[in-house]
Every structure is written in C-alpha cells, then in structure tokens.
Amino acid sequence: MIPGQGLAKAAPSLAVIGAGVAGCALVAQMRRLGWRGPISLWESGRGPGGRASTRRSRHDARVRLDHGAPLLSISSTEAPALLAPLLDGGWIEPWGGGLAQLGAEGQLIIGATDPLTQGDLYRGRGSMDQLCRGLLELAGSDVELHSQCLVRDLATTAAGGWELLDQQQQWLGAADWLVLSGTLLVHPRCQTLLGWPEPPLQPLARTLGDPQLQRAAAAIAAIDSSPRCALLLLIPPAAAEAWRRLPFRLLSFEAAAERRWGLSRLSIQPLEDGRCAVVAHSSAAVARLHSDVIGSRSSVAQLSGVRPSPQREQALIASLTSALSAVVEPWITPLELEGSDPQLMRWGAAFPEGAGLARELMLCPQSRIGFCGDFCSGPGFGRIEAALRSGEELAERTLAAISAG
Ligand SMILES: Cc1cc2nc3c(=O)[nH]c(=O)nc-3n(C[C@H](O)[C@H](O)[C@H](O)COP(=O)(O)OP(=O)(O)OC[C@H]3O[C@@H](n4cnc5c(N)ncnc54)[C@H](O)[C@@H]3O)c2cc1C
Structure with a gap:
C-alpha cells in the first residue's frame, strides 16, 4: 500500500501499538463487538505477551519460562468480559499451585x-503467553500482527489519521485510528532507555490543538513505575x-x-x-x-x-x-x-505507580487516538486485570466514537 493512501473509507482502520494483554484484549473485544475494519498490531518483542510473556528457546521447544507475571488475579466482583471465553477456550485455567x-x-x-x-x-494453560495467544485467537485471523517491529515515531496525515515510522524514519504503516497500549512513545523513560531526544507523541500532543490529548500525554508522562x-x-x-x-x-x-x-x-x-x-x-x-x-x-x-x-x-x-x-x-x-x-x-x-491515567483521558476522539494498559486507573491497576479491563473499555468507546464520527 502507498503511504497515506488506500485506506478503506467505509471501514476505518486501526493500528494498535503493543501486543501485551491490553493491546490483545482491545483487538479481541473490537472483533467480539462485531467491528470488521482492518486492524494492525505492532509489537517490538518476539511475539505477543509483553510483561505476561514466556521466554522460549529457538533450539528447544520444551523450554518455557514465565519471566514476567506468573499468574493473574481478578479481584473485583464483576470479571472482565474476556475471562470466560479465555477459560472456555482452554487458554487460561485456575491457578492450582x-x-x-x-x-x-x-x-x-x-x-x-x-x-x-x-x-x-x-x-x-501451560505458559503465561497463552493468555495473549488466546486473546488473539478470539480476535480471529484477520488481525495483522507485526512482531519484532519497534514503532519509533509517529506522524499525522492530512486526513486526520496516523502514520507509524521505524528507527530509520521509514514508513511502517498507517491507520485512521491509533491505540497506544504501552507508554514508551509518551513517557520520558524512552530517553534514558533508548537515548531518544523526546517521547515521540509529546511534540504532536503540543501541536495538534487537542486539549484532551495534551492532558493525556502529560498524565502518562508523569506515571512512575x-x-x-x-x-x-x-x-x-x-x-x-x-x-x-x-x-x-x-x-x-x-x-x-x-x-x-x-x-x-x-x-x-x-x-x-x-x-x-x-x-x-x-x-x-x-x-x-x-x-x-x-x-x-x-x-x-x-x-x-x-x-x-x-x-x-x-x-x-x-x-x-x-x-x-x-x-x-x-x-x-x-x-x-x-x-x-x-x-x-x-x-x-x-509495575506502574500512583493514580494512573484517568479513564476520561483513555480516548481522545478529536485526534483519533486512545490509550489502554495496566497504567489506566480503575480496578486491578498495575495488574493484568487492569490491562484486560482497559482494553475492553477502550474497544467499546472507540467503536462508539467511530460510529458517531
Ligand atoms: C516481574 C513481574 C511480575 C508481575 N506479576 C504479576 C502478577 O502476579 N499478577 C498480575 O496481574 N500482574 C503481574 N504483573 C503485571 C502484568 O504483567 C502487567 O500488568 C500486564 O502484563 C500489563 O499488560 P499491558 O498490555 O498493559 O502492558 P505490556 O505488557 O507492557 O504491553 C505493552 C506492549 O507494547 C509493546 N510496545 C510498547 N511500545 C512499543 C513500540 N513503540 N513499538 C512496538 N511495541 C511497543 C511492548 O513491547 C509490550 O509488549 C507483573 C509484571 C512483572 C514485570
């Protein structure tokens, strides 16, 4: 596809950066709610999972180490909607240890x-990465997953959409709507971790003229972990x-x-x-x-x-x-x-610390950008529960905004 062109008018496209629990939950819930527009999922790691991933060996298929979260806990009375289908599909199981x-x-x-x-x-079931694999299975086969692909920069298009760029500023993809399910492109830790001069979303947040996005970007940048x-x-x-x-x-x-x-x-x-x-x-x-x-x-x-x-x-x-x-x-x-x-x-x-991102800042419809992840405030904050819930909630709100727009 030529950069910035070829985006279907009838069904807007969505790019999701991050295939951790929140990003995978978001795409699963978008599909479960019946949305059939194109979805691309961009992940810098070797596969889906994020902090709930499993380390595997290229040379020995039997090796698996859950090196991040070893389990997930659901502490509020109403379970996330995706929990039952994950259990029914055999992707997760009650912790028995x-x-x-x-x-x-x-x-x-x-x-x-x-x-x-x-x-x-x-x-x-068998390893923690089954959680994200299960979510992607629930999403169906028409989600384009790009693993080992770091999104280094973002740009906006004349039509109000988004472009994703790699480390050489080469075009990776474009979409009408964008979701960030990790904080890397917004938070100053990218400067210390990767030596970037500035978190890429920040200059855009300053210039797009969307006060809600400005507040969201400032709130995410202030989250300690x-x-x-x-x-x-x-x-x-x-x-x-x-x-x-x-x-x-x-x-x-x-x-x-x-x-x-x-x-x-x-x-x-x-x-x-x-x-x-x-x-x-x-x-x-x-x-x-x-x-x-x-x-x-x-x-x-x-x-x-x-x-x-x-x-x-x-x-x-x-x-x-x-x-x-x-x-x-x-x-x-x-x-x-x-x-x-x-x-x-x-x-x-x-683990994120503090109050987290306020729920009303999770979606900025004017700029067609949303945020989900365990850093969103609410039940299960800092845990897989919040990642699941925020993905589900953002899916519903994004769909409502797309239908309204
Ligand atoms: C050691 C440890 C123990 C834990 N124990 C528990 C526990 O017992 N119970 C529990 O519920 N939770 C636990 N957690 C927390 C849990 O793992 C997280 O809450 C949850 O996995 C967060 O999911 P997420 O999708 O919000 O974020 P992440 O898993 O961080 O997913 C974000 C994804 O985005 C990708 N990404 C970010 N920026 C880019 C970019 N620019 N380009 C491409 N990809 C990008 C990242 O690679 C990552 O895969 C633990 C975490 C750790 C580290």
Whole structure:
C-alpha cells in the first residue's frame, strides 16, 4: 500500500501499538463487538505477551519460562468480559499451585496472599503467553500482527489519521485510528532507555490543538513505575526434583524479607520433561540500584541505544543467585546450578505507580487516538486485570466514537 493512501473509507482502520494483554484484549473485544475494519498490531518483542510473556528457546521447544507475571488475579466482583471465553477456550485455567510468603526470619507462611494474589487466581494453560495467544485467537485471523517491529515515531496525515515510522524514519504503516497500549512513545523513560531526544507523541500532543490529548500525554508522562530484575534458571532433571518438592509454587517476600534478601518473588515452574524453570524477581530497590544492567539476551538489548554490560550483568546474576541460595537453603542444600544457564532480564517498568491515567483521558476522539494498559486507573491497576479491563473499555468507546464520527 502507498503511504497515506488506500485506506478503506467505509471501514476505518486501526493500528494498535503493543501486543501485551491490553493491546490483545482491545483487538479481541473490537472483533467480539462485531467491528470488521482492518486492524494492525505492532509489537517490538518476539511475539505477543509483553510483561505476561514466556521466554522460549529457538533450539528447544520444551523450554518455557514465565519471566514476567506468573499468574493473574481478578479481584473485583464483576470479571472482565474476556475471562470466560479465555477459560472456555482452554487458554487460561485456575491457578492450582501453592502460595506462600517468607518472613524476615526465614519463616514460611503457607497459603498467605499479597496484593498480587488476591481474588480469583488464574494462569496461562501451560505458559503465561497463552493468555495473549488466546486473546488473539478470539480476535480471529484477520488481525495483522507485526512482531519484532519497534514503532519509533509517529506522524499525522492530512486526513486526520496516523502514520507509524521505524528507527530509520521509514514508513511502517498507517491507520485512521491509533491505540497506544504501552507508554514508551509518551513517557520520558524512552530517553534514558533508548537515548531518544523526546517521547515521540509529546511534540504532536503540543501541536495538534487537542486539549484532551495534551492532558493525556502529560498524565502518562508523569506515571512512575517500579522496576524488577529477574534471574532465570533452567534446572536439569536430577537437581529439579528438589525444586519440585518445595511446599510452594509461588513465594512472595514480606517487606522486611525483601530488604534482607533483595528478592520480591520466587516462581517455581516445573516442565513436562523433568526440568524445572525457576524465576527469582529482585526487589524494586535492587533493580533501581542496577538500573544500567539489562539482560544481554532480552529483546530490549536488540534495540539500538541499549548497551549491555556483560561484567555487571554477571555480577548481578551472582548476587541474585547467592540470595536465592540463602532463601532455599532449608530445603535445597547445596544449590546445584550446573547446567542451569542463568540469565538476567530487566523489567524497567514492571509495575506502574500512583493514580494512573484517568479513564476520561483513555480516548481522545478529536485526534483519533486512545490509550489502554495496566497504567489506566480503575480496578486491578498495575495488574493484568487492569490491562484486560482497559482494553475492553477502550474497544467499546472507540467503536462508539467511530460510529458517531
Ligand atoms: C516481574 C513481574 C511480575 C508481575 N506479576 C504479576 C502478577 O502476579 N499478577 C498480575 O496481574 N500482574 C503481574 N504483573 C503485571 C502484568 O504483567 C502487567 O500488568 C500486564 O502484563 C500489563 O499488560 P499491558 O498490555 O498493559 O502492558 P505490556 O505488557 O507492557 O504491553 C505493552 C506492549 O507494547 C509493546 N510496545 C510498547 N511500545 C512499543 C513500540 N513503540 N513499538 C512496538 N511495541 C511497543 C511492548 O513491547 C509490550 O509488549 C507483573 C509484571 C512483572 C514485570
């Protein structure tokens, strides 16, 4: 298609940046509500999932590590509309693993919950990326997914639509309506993370003459977030037995325990072939202390402007491993990590903090742009629940605005 041309007049097109839970929920709900216009979905990562993705291996199909969210919790009484079809389709299932909390003296409280494990708990069936895969399945086959494609810049068209540009300012695609389901193009963290001079939406928000967009862009730019580092281990079958016998599948750390060990969560994920994936999330404080250390094998490391530092990465892996060893010492001694291929992954913006984006700013019809994601205020803020709900809500509001316009 020639840039800026060929857009169907009868059915306006929609470009969604980000194939995390919110972006996938949005496209699923648009289709469920009967909208058949063209949808393109743009994702910088290797596939859909975002912070609820699963790390896989190109060489070994049996390997899967849920290195972001290990589960989802629905804490409000009215479940998101997409939950039932996801369950019916077998994409997600009730969480069946044991929960526990660790106190500062090393005491284990079996069954204790924390803010991330309150309400009804679910997980992707087999792996967390099944959640987004299921959402895309619900959306149907006519959603154009562009993975490993970073949208670097945005421009507006004379007809009031949007153009998406890559790192070389080359045209990627165009659409009448745009949804941003991540904050990268609006938030100043793109400057520190990727060395961009300015978040690309900000100059447009200043010049488009849409006060609602200006407010939305300012509100998103002001959202703080808390980081995490993740240590990923793939324990070979012989050593994995001890990990499988642990009295929990998900261990959270009380505040004092978090300060003591520098860890916030430990997730045990047995694989079918006898191996066991182990994911240890650092505390926010440890992640902040090592803000310049990214995982050299993470997808953000492929983006220009990001320079991994192997030495500091190895030092952080060693320090997280030693904390992990101290934590599991009552059950696993000595800690056998030979062949476990330790990897580091950084979640620079793991959890949004503060009030989030007010719901009335989620859609700016005058500029034909919308925002969804766990950073939108409301039930489940900062969790998958908010990502699902915001995608669903924005789908309804966008459809209403398209019909009205
Ligand atoms: C370590 C960790 C543990 C967690 N634990 C839990 C938990 O137990 N329970 C729970 O409910 N939640 C948990 N969460 C939070 C949960 O993962 C998020 O709330 C949810 O996944 C957010 O989904 P989203 O779609 O809003 O955002 P994201 O998942 O961040 O999706 C945004 C997507 O947009 C893409 N993107 C952004 N900008 C661009 C661009 N310019 N071009 C192309 N692509 C772009 C990103 O790559 C990303 O895939 C956890 C998160 C982390 C990191």
